[in-house]
Amino acid sequence: MKSWTLTAKLYVSGLTFLVLALTSIGTTLWVTWNLEGGAAAVNEAGRMRMQTYRLALAASTSGPSGETLALIRSFDASVALLRSGDPSRPLFVPWSEDSRQRFRQIAETWRQLRAQWTADRPTAQDAARDAGRFVALIDGFVAAIEAQMSRSTTLLQGVQLAMMGLAIAGVVAMLYAGYLFVLNPLARLKRGLTSVQRGDLSTRVEVDTLDEFGQLSAGFNEMAQTLQSLYGSLEDKVREKTARLEVKRQRLADLYEASAFLAKAPSLDALARGFAVQVRRIAKADAAAVRWSDEGNQRYLLLAADGLPAALLQSEACLDTGMCLCGQRRAEASIRTIPIVPDPAVSMGNCQRAGFRTLISVPVKLHDRVLGEVDLFFREPVALDDEDRDLLDTLATHLASAMESLRAAALERETAVAQERALLAQELHDSIAQSLAFLKIQVQLLRDAMRREDAAAMNGIIGELEAGVRESYADVRELLVHFRTRTNEEDIEPALRTTLSKFEHQTGMKVRLEIEGHGVPLAPDVQVQVLHIIQEALSNVRKHAGAREVVLRVSRTPHWRFEVRDDGLGFDAAVGHADETHVGLRIMQERAQRIAAVVRVDSSPGRGCAVTLDLPAAAALEPAAPALGALA
Incomplete structure (x- = not known):
């Protein structure tokens, strides 16, 4: 039964007890029915005794008369009823070998008596003697029936005792089956859960059946094993997750620090020098260089570097686009990881002589326009993952935005200076220039008056010049007040x-x-x-x-x-x-x-x-x- 399911076990146990109970009840009903039919047969046989005496008396007194013939027909009916029985009453003889033998004697003796009593009238003495012998046969038949009924009664009592025993055994069996199939597996599972709750993840539940509780126990064991495995590697996973979060936090901090620096850089030179230091530290490179590209992307000018040898700085201060792998063309500009190996087709001698083995080239682009390039140099082979590429691309984008902001600020300052000069020119033209033109005219008039030696005219012109100078001085002071406001x-x-x-x-x-x-x-x-x-x-x-x-x-x-x-x-x-x-x-x-x-x-x-x-x-x-x- 180990391979049976719990449902099958309960079904078979219940069906077995049901069959036994139905069998016991059926046996009891059958025995009871036999006893009831036998009792009716005993009553009918007792009625035949009475009919025998009445028939003997009628035959001895009146002969084969109508009364005698009626009694004979009634007796024939009783014999036929005992022979065939009547299930509706019920009435039937609980036949046995003894009762059958005695019933055959009764039937044979009745045929003889019937023939005698219908042929002539017997004497009272003969009729009484024949009736007594016939009644003795009926009494023997009744005794055989009662003996059979006694055995049925004993059987009924035995069946009832068996039913009582079956009921007791059924209760005990059901309790034992409930303990064996339900309570005991539940107790094992409960003990296992208690052990797991206490922290003993090595606890396992014995699986000795394939029923539902066996499957549940197997699932419990798998769960405990999984928990034990997870708990065993939990610290490693926590350390791994913590390390990843720390890397991401550091990258965000580096990105924030670089963005804050780029936003505050006062000039392109300071911007490039500071960014070279920061990008080298963030990328953990051995050296870094920031290059600027002209609008036509014809050449790359080295703006700043950190960690590069002096010889490499002098030789690569200005590179023509495509001269080596550092200066990328606009159409091909992308983040590249370049292993530095001897290659006659590509000029990489300076990097190789400096001891670098890997070059990472990051274009600085803004709206599909290449503003420059960031070069990272490593003395060991390096491979970039997607997160590193995204970080470098983001840094390059911030650098491009900062460079463009500096250019826009310079243009704005240039425009402001130009407008300020235009305004100053307008103010001078509308005020002081007119006064100076008036003074120029007065000077010419003064020269003419001096040639004519016209003292009155000269005194008047000098007064006009003095007034004009005061007016011009006042205008200058007023302009200064305007522009300082x-x-x-x-x-x-x-x-x-x-x-x-x-x-x-x-x-x-x-x-x-x-x-x-x-x-x-x-x-x-x-x-x-x-x-x-x-x-x-x-x-x-x-x-x-x-x-x-x-x-x-x-x-x-x-x-x-x-x-x-x-x-x-x-x-x-x-x-x-x-x-x-x-x-x-x-x-x-x-x-x-x-x-x-x-x-x-x-x-x-x-x-x-x-x-x-x-x-x-x-x-x-x-x-x-x-x-x-x-x-x-």
Whole structure:
């Protein structure tokens, strides 16, 4: 039964006990039925005794009359009933050899008596004698039936005792089978689990059957073996995982450090030298070189190196593209691992003489444009995996971005210087140049007056020259104030107060600043242009207004608005005179256009002048082009 499943074992055990129980119950029912049928046969035989006496009396008294014949037919029916039985009652004779012999004697004797009693009338004495002998045969037949019933009763008692024993044995057998097939395997598994919980992973459960518990025990053993194997190698796996995480952490730290350095490098030379040191350390190379390629990718110039011999530095300071494996062509640029072996077709003598055995070439590319190359030199054979390639490619990409940022910053500075010079030229042309032209004319007039020896004219011209020099000096001071103005604060108010304070100190006029509302601060480059426009408006007041008081009103809502109002002479704003006032207005208009603002002039003779600057609502949020910021 070791190869049987638990289901089969339980099924066979239960079926066996069911068959035994059904057999016992069937045997009991069969014996009981036999006893019931035998009892009915005994009753019928007892009725035949009574019928015999009645028939003997009727035959001796009346002969073969109708009553006698009726009794004979009833007796014939009783004999036939005993012979064939009646299952419906039930009634049947529990036949045995003795009972069959006695029934044959009864049947034979009845035929003789029936023939005698139907032929003539017997005497009472003969009828009584024959009836007594016949009843004795019936009594013997009844005794044989009772003996057979006694044996059936004994059998019934035996079967009942057997059923009691079977019930007890069945309970005991079921308990034993439950222990053997279920409880004992469960106890073994429980002991195994307890041992595993205590840390004894070498615990195994005995597998002595192939049933479900045997399969469960085998699975438990496999699980324990797997746990033991995993636990045994757990420390190695933890160390391996820790080492991998440490490598990745170090790579991220190296990448972060390199990125931080590249972002802060002040020049291309410092960028290349620092990157060469860092990439050599990160790649664990024996030497590293950073080369720059021209826009046409015709040659590679050595920008910086770390660890390279002096002879190699001198010989490879500038390489033509494709001259050796270091300088890659644009179309073929990719990360390559190059073993340094003697090859007449390829020029690698310098590297070989320096003792290097492996060269890793990493192109520095940005938007499919080759900006240069990073060369790593090793004195031992080296192979790159995918992670190393990704790290070197990322470093090269950061280097390319840093180089491009330096180039863009240089271009931006160049553009800012050019715009600053253009602005300075414009300011000089619109102010000092005109004054110098006037002085040049006055000098020529002075020479003419001197030739004519016209003292009055010379005195007048000298006065004009003196006034022109003072005007030019004032213009120079005003330009210096303009170009030194800075907006280091988020709010423009401190710069406005500084500008008005300087104006009041220079001119002696009374100045007042009025600010209302609250708004989003202006962008720095917009603040610079606003200050220059206000300074130009104040310059016009100083030169032409003849005012006693100047008011600067600033409104922050619903948008920024600046108004410079004076109480001077005023002028007709509708008349276009090409004088300095209109020159200053043109300068203010040009500055306002750079920040998408509008300048309006409201003036009339004798009523002073008001210069209004209206800024768009977006000026506080969107700074102008970066180049304009350089004007500050």
